[in-house]
Amino acid sequence: MTRTDNPIARFLIYIALALFTLYNVLPFAWTIMSSIKLPKDANARIPRFVFRPTGENYSELWLNMTPEAFAPFGLALLLIFFILVVIALSAKRIPAPNSAVYLGCIFAGVAVALALPRVVNTAEFYDYLINSVIVTTGTLCVSLSIGALAGYGLARFRHVVSVYILVIALAFRSLPSLALVLPFYYLGQLSGLYDTHILLILCLVATNQPFTIWMLRSFFMEIPREIEEAAMIDGAGRLKSFISVIVPIMWPGIITTGLFTLLLAYNDFLLARILTQINWTLPVGIAQFTGGEDPGHVTLAAAASVSVTLPILVVIIFFQKYLIRGLASGAVKG
């Protein structure tokens, strides 16, 4: 649409957007402040914006040892992280396929993260983080791969059977999560998989699948049939033409759907709560900070809130361009 050239109007637009930004981030900014306060500053009757920052809350949350004892390990971790980032950024100059370099870096990072509790005395919150990462990654991989196949099939098979599948999926999606509690709990007990990552991943995949196939289907509907028909005439089968022709041009759509799946899996509280006993994920772990009268409690809860939010925020902000591009290409036409 036409952009205005009027300097006053442009100024006002920036002011409005700045205020909107402030309104969006202020609560989180306040929480970040609380997380580096001492309890006496956080519990003041008049909100304090100037105070002496402290790292105590974070060390209490993450470590079962003194920050001084952790310092050398922390430096080592920073160094490893830095080296991995440098290697990943210079992937083009290394005589190996780019993807192999990236995968190698991610693999090394994961190995370090998993080995950390053996070297350093980490608190339970670290285990929750590891559980969250495992469950979210697992859900994302399974959900996207089977969801992409199904979404493509539904977009291409014009038949009333597809409508049945989509409507049943919608019925599953609209079922209140409370109705899932008892059946899933019994399933866990009967299958002997209670408190395992696998069960949680399967249940999250099943509950997210309706949304995933609906969204991916709408993306695949946009792709003209001619594209994969050309590949099939060359002798490629459906599956091969799907993987080698359709998936590459569908990346924005798949990434967009993936981001929503990521959010749903990472933020899930209820399923993780009922399907685990000690292998908690972060949202379950943080629920223990939601009540209580201990004055140190507010700052610890704030540190936990920031710790839970930052990883997902970094991932989403990193992918925000794909998010907008994906939404623009897929969901618009209807």
Next chain:
Amino acid sequence: MKKGTFSFFVGPSVFIMLALMTAPLLASIVLGLHYITFRNLDAPVWVGIQNYEEVLGDPEFWDSLEFTLLFIAIAVPARIVLGLLFALLLDQVTRFRGVFVAAALVPFVMTPVVGTLIFRDMFDRGGPYWYWMQQLFDYRLFMNSTTVPLLIIFHSIWTATPFAMIVLFAGLQTLPQESLEAARVDGATWLRQLWHVAIPHLRSLFVFIGLISIMDAYRVFDSVFVLTSQNPIYDSETIMYYNFQVALTFGRLGKANAMSVLTVLGIFVVLIPFLVITYREQTEED
């Protein structure tokens, strides 16, 4: 596409959904017809449609439905209007765009439990919003049956507006350039471009956001749970919260399941137009 290939593509997804989700759905239907509490889990008593009669005869159910509908009637249009407003503003600027979008994502991606707690802290005694209201307007905020429902609605607008904004902003990037050009040549003002080109183009997106918002608003729970501190005096129970109470506070599992079935039916009624469109899309020959 042949039927065999179709089954191969759809198979894994349908299998996992049917395997894990049929049981809860059927269980809701079957248990909804029984009298069952935590005490007689092993021996439910068949009562037919008595649970449904009880739910529909319960004034608390109608109260919660009323608040839920009020919530939908205010929160959903507010999200769409505010989302459109800020999407249009964002479309006017190029500098700092990434910053504005990233900031808008903050309330949206936050884990709901965390987001609600943070939001409550802002309005609690000693929180910045509480303090500024007192300083600037000499208004002392108390949690009561007027302010708590307002806070619940405000919270949902805070978390959901960014989603509407990003979807609509993405839509604005795909406006048909020829129509815009034609409108410009005809000397159409910005407002006329908005009304005649942009809004018709974004129509399906409004529907998309509306549907998602209605489905989520119909099932709003976390914010009610945290903001009311589970205290009934605030008079702001939503349907899901009522459902939760029936199940866990009163232990009436059969009645709660009847409510779940009613929820699914209620959502389907809202979605009928959308389903008709999908049916046409899927069965048309091309």
